[in-house]
Amino acid sequence: MDVTFPIKQIVNGDGDLVDASYKDKLTKDFVTKVYQKMLFARMFDRKCVNLQRQGRIGTYVPFEGQEAAQVGSAMALSDDDWMFPTYRDHGATLTFGHSMRNVLMYWNGRYEGVLPPKGKNIFPPAVPIASQLLHATGAAWAEKKKGTDRVAMAYFGDGATSEGDFHEGLNFASVFQAPVIFFNQNNGFAISVPTARQMHSKTIAQKALAYDMDGVRIDGNDFFAVYFTALDAVEKARNGDGPTLIEAVTWRYGAHTTSDDPSKYRDQTENDVRRETSDPVTRIERFMKASGMWDEALDELEKKASEEIEAAVGEMEKAAPAELNHLFDYVFETSPWPIREQKDHYLKSRGVNA
């Protein structure tokens, strides 16, 4: 193939600014805010893994290593836009304004867990792989029909690109020029299966060519490459210039889920190398230190983030037990007789008043 998709990078793993054209945009205030959000995402993720180990939540899907991809893409959205995440994207949903308590509730098996604050357009995490690309396309298409400038961002992994719904999503978005951003996090593995078994293509970004769509490949561990690329794609969509496919090349340090053992399918010492050479959080810290932005006060951030997270965990843990009404009352707007009777019968059998 003649067309190549080089990886775009702005700040490398050592914290060096490699694209000087962005120098003025990386102000101390902005970079400090970014660092805070990135640190927070990492701490939240680590806390959840611990909570699972302690039996305080169910199976958890960690994203450590993918913080730049998730936080950077989410920060490119405006308040009224739509987000269609997967089950690994709580770094993105929290950045976009999801409730921390509710995200924790989700991993505790609670329906409340998918509810973002009122008015926030965050869809429930897609579990069937790639199915959400079509919802994002449909929601974005609806915005276009309504004549708004809102956009939708769909999240998905490398494995999702093998699904039919990936292709149908890109194709519909292309045909109808829907204002949607397809944000791929290529972390190298679909559970245990490496990208070489998902595709013979050299990149995911190149798949955009088939839909006459812009495809961009970026260092997904470089917050700035993610943020500015996503921002361009969002603006393009907002201006009516159609969809974009972004491939953010990243790496998950941990397991697919807390039920998975990655040492069975890959050499985990690779993590040590990557933490030193390409970590998304460390590189911002290095960049800040090298450019004189590091402030001793930042050492306090960890404590503050930890307090916020602990508070949310406390809220999750003191939530009243799941309501039985949630089991029955939301299948239809008005429950038909089979559900009404099954509910009544069950409640009576449990000695509960309806």
Added chain:
Amino acid sequence: METATQTLQKQLTLIQAITDALDVMLSENEDILVLGQDVGQNGGVFRATEGLYEKYGEDRIIDTPLAESGIIGTSIGMAVNGLRPVAEIQFFGFIYPAFNQIMTHASRIRSRTLGRFTVPMVIRTPYGAGVRAPEIHSDSMEALFTHMPGIKVVVPSNPYDAKGLLIASIEDPDPVLFLEPMKIYRAGRKEVPEGKYTVPLGKGNVLKDGEDVSLFTWGAMVPLAMKAAEQIEKEQGICCDVIDLRTLYPLDRDLIRESVEKTGRVVILHEAHQTGGVSGDIISLINDTETAFLSLKAPIEKVTGFDVPVPMFSLEDHYLPKGDGIKQKIEHVYNY
């Protein structure tokens, strides 16, 4: 209750009544749109959307790429975001690529989000055998969807019901699978009121009142049931209570109960495969409704398609229920 705001009538076939229902709703509510393969300029392969593209334009009568999951998946996204899509799947036998979208999303988004996000959409699709169609075009897999929590399943059998049920389906706040019996798309014209009226979902209809045997059926089997009932009444004086169920989820329990209490003898007729068919749910409903169960004077009989793939058309007449088979079962339960 059935409501009619207009009393003017016109003579329409079942498929024309469907077009009329779409037209009425498209003109009333700008959020409603029709999408599917060939629904635009071509007016649909059966002409269900004829004239709508010219009247409402390509932004509302939308020819989509040939991708069933894509049609349903993007419709879900639009419905969640405030529009009211009416999606057409060209033949029921082609709905399977969209099954995941219907099962894991359309039917459960309300549950998953405790009502925050909902999917008010209709999936229209022609179904059933008997028109000498190519392979896979003749399936009747309604039971896959009655088993699925969170979606209603509706099947009209005449032009009046087709229009009223489709309007009610479009107005329903939840997803509805609307199955159109293609064998009787043009089986004859019937009087259909102009303008808007609804036939409520979840309500069956007594087509012929009788005291001896209840005959429950739906869709393209309705004319067959009526013919068998008329013949057996003339030939043997057995008087059937013929009931068109019209909605397969939720079933009209009251109507089924009343009929069984009256007759005590039941034959269920459907063209879908026997095992796992909706007939099993009707039998279960009678079993669970004490007054109906205790009224039974004979084991319930079924007339259904076989547990074989719907065959190529050289054999489809053997696959489909036939009048003599229905009459035999009626006679059997009557004389039991």
